[in-house]
Amino acid sequence: MDELKLRNVHLQQVQNQIRHNTDGLSSSTLVLRRGQSFTILINYDGRTYDPLKDKLVFRIVLVPLSVEVPVSVSGNPSPSQWSAILERSAPDPNAGRTQIVSLFSPASSPVGVYTLHLRVETRGSIKTHVLGQFTLLCNPWCQADSVFMQSEDLRNEYIRNDIGLLFKGSPENIDSRPWSFDQYERGVLDICMKLLQLSPQSQADARKDLQNRSNPVYISRVISAMVNCQDDKGVLMGNWSGKYSDGVNPSMWSGSADILRLWAATQFSPVKYGQCWVFAAVMCTVMRALGIPTRVVTNFNSAHDTNANMVIEEYYSEKGEKLSIGRDSVWNFHVWVESWMKRPDLDGGYDGWQVLDPTPQEMSAGMYRCGPAAVKAVHEQKVNAPYDVPFVYAEVNADVRIIIIRDGKILATKVDKDRVGALICTKRPGTMVMQEITAEYKTEMDGMPFMFSSDARGGGGTAERFSRSGEGANGRGVRQGVGVSLQLLKAPVVGENLSFIVKITNNMAIPKLLRKHVNAQNKEYNRDPTGTFWEDHDDLKIGPNETVTVKHEISFTEHMLNEAMEDCLVNLAVVIEDVKSQERVLASGEYNISSPALNIQIQNEYSVIINTQQVATVTFTNPFNVAVSGDLIVAGSGLLEEKVQMRLTIQPRETMKRPIRFIPWMTGAKMLHAFLELTDRSTVLRGFKTVTVQAA
Incomplete structure (x- = not known):
């Protein structure tokens, strides 16, 4: 038994992913975070491993890049390069001999799907083994990573949380709608990695692209462009025409998994259709999956300043009809994301939240993308800072010049300096309510903080x-x-x-x-x-x-x-x-x-146990004086393996109740989401219920 013969290698997927805070992420590979060690079990037969006679060398490949990492018998990992350290070895009567090796990746490693090889060199032979693949993500738990976030509560919210609220409507009458980010759904992480692999940057120069993937600033610009399909094989096609017969009405989407899976299933053809909140929600999913803390943000009364003069012109007829004149516009709301990262490319002091907008509006360096624009740079009017700070600044600060005209003649004018960026908000961490963040973008007006009085939210013109x-x-x-x-x-x-x-x-x-x-x-x-x-x-x-x-x-x-x-x-x-x-x-x-809401109640909602059947009831009272029909769809990531769908007809003033049975398969905060499209009322009704699933 003089020969040292490799029997098998165990990548310890469960243990490593728990330690790396990637448990629950579904992938065909082991999922790890950079800047952190992971352990591998090597089983072999024959004589005891002798570091004086034998050599173990890992080869870590991210095509076309690779690095060789010899196993050391002692020492500490280097923070700047890959390293492998022998932890211990012990005989196992059932599995021969076992060697435990700790592999460490630097916090500046490129994000990507790696292949792991092991070369065993003895005096008599050299044999190479392919051990498998692992996906390496950014690590907000690691201080050396440029996406490090100090607070565990915020890491849980902006990385691990897979449910959210998107805010829409108008500042006077805000609507919130639920969204399932779905980063734990089957295959979603692998699809997110495809966005990087299929990007124009990767296709043009794979080596340069991979080297740049150590930097979340670079990654975020790639993803901002790849979520829309204007320049590439991106995920979503935008449509604001009101005609969606050859695709899906953007209002019908309720989560990211359906969109990403459809993109992958159609050989990466663009999914029809998206609008701003869909683009932003899908980007939030991708960024959280890649390990970059991200939140969805709504800017109410968002300016689109096409000629960059910081003034939006609105025209009215003398009889009060608003006229479609000019290319500038103010959207009632616009939705983008913010991602958390360091900005070493700026002078300093601009780390933190960065605006990224995947909705295709204007080009940035030849592609339809926006950001990352440091929120602090927008606040400080540092309009020469990369990337796209002037565009974002105009979205929240432009003046509105209102003009009454008749036969092309100006009858009266007025400049409104307060309407644009009237309210900027996101979901408050750990809750399902709104958090106002206007003051992070804009200076206080006239010494008063940004807030709405009860009158201002009462619907006054x-x-x-x-x-x-x-x-x-x-x-x-x-x-x-x-x-x-x-x-x-x-x-x-x-x-x-x-x-x-x-x-x-x-x-x-x-x-x-x-x-x-x-x-x-x-x-x-x-x-x-x-x-x-x-x-x-x-x-x-x-x-x-x-x-x-x-x-x-x-x-x-x-x-x-x-x-x-x-x-x-x-x-x-x-x-x-x-x-x-x-x-x-x-x-x-x-x-x-506003649309009437569906109501969802969960039986024994405070004792929902994983892998145990639960019952929810969806209730809706028809407020119309005629019968209505539609399709009721109920979904819930981590709660329902498949969506529940049923056809309904509800009589005038009738109360509809439908039980929904589900078996939770993930612990933590989860959400049931129901929506009902009324085919004869041209209305979409929604409702949601959050529940905390407990371990058995």
Whole structure:
């Protein structure tokens, strides 16, 4: 028995992944984090391993890169290079002899899928064995890694948490919708690694790409481009046309796994379709899977400044209709992500959260991507800092110039400095509620912190005072004789009429003859409104220093949309014209129409045990005066292996209850998510319930 003969090698997947905080991630390989040791068991027959006679050399390959790592019998791992140290050896009567080796990867190692080889050199022979593959990720638990995050609670939220909330709507009426990031779902991590392998950078120069993959700044720019398909074999195709018959309505997606799997199953053809929150949510999944702490962020009243002059121009007719003129726009909301990393490429002090936006809007260095733009650089107006800080700065800070025109002639103008970036928010760690982060992007205005009063969230329209053309945009020197405001009487809900009041005030001690023009238009969150669907025009007399209140009501049948959407928005505007002085004032507001919610209750929700059947009940009361039909779909990563789907018809005012049985297969905070697309009401209804699954 003089020969040392390798019997097998055990990569200890379970033990290593628990130590590396990658347990639960589904991959065809061992999953590890860089900057941390992992252990390998080597079983062999024959004589005892003798380091004076025998040599063990690991070869670690990331094609076309490779490194050879001889096994040392003692010492400590080097922080800057791969190393392998013999831990101990012991005879095993059942498995021959066992050698335990600790392999260490530096914290600057490239992210990728590696192949591990072992060469056994003895006096009599040299034999090489392929041991298998491992996927190496960034490591926010390691201080030497450039994505290190100090707080364990924040690491759990921004790396390990697989459920989230996306915020949409308008600052006055915020809607939250659940999203399942799905990084633990079968095959998702392997698909995320494909984004790196299929990127134009990898295809053009694989060696250079792999060398750069040690840097999360580089990785994040690659992923920002690869989530959209504008320049590459990216994941998602954007569509804001309202026509989705050859794909999926963006509002129908509820998690990232379906999208990523469809991309992989179709030979990496773009998935149809996505909009900003879908792009951002999928990018969050990929970045968390790669080990880079990431959160989804919503910017309400987000400016798209195409000519980079920091001014967005909006045009209204003299009768209050918002006009589609110019390429600049203000989206009611826009969703991007922030990722946590060091920025050694900047002067210093700009580590931390970085804006990344995969929605294809403008090119950055020849590709449709955005960021990483340091949030602190945006706050400090450091617009010369890479990457794309000026674009992000404009998204949260641009001025809005509102112009009333007739036959191409400007009748009045007003500059609004407060609307853009009115509220910037994300999900609060450890909860399912909103956290406002506006102050991280913007300086305080007039010494006051960013906050909304109860009035500001009550649905009031923005009253704009205008100067007449040629008298100055700020209205100085122009006596404003009339004031107007617009306010909803209650939050708009699908199926109900839209009720609001217009309040007109005569600030002068003389009576006035006024013309009132009220206009309503449907709109999508990312563009100007479509044509007017309701309007009202009349003349009225108002006494000296008098205030007149006029109530208006728009029936649901007038403002309902034909295409199923969850972002139903209405632009309301009122223009008051002083007949004698030709002075005009405008009040406007954009309001999202909320959908009724599904309710989910879980039996014994505080004692949900892994691998034990549980029962949830989905409840919905039909608020409409007609029967509705649709498909109810219930999903839950870690709770349901497959989605539950059923066809429903619900009578007027009927309460529907459907039990859903599930067996949790992962512990921790999980979420059941239900949505119901009403085919005859053009409405998507949603509901969710979070539950903590306990170990047996």
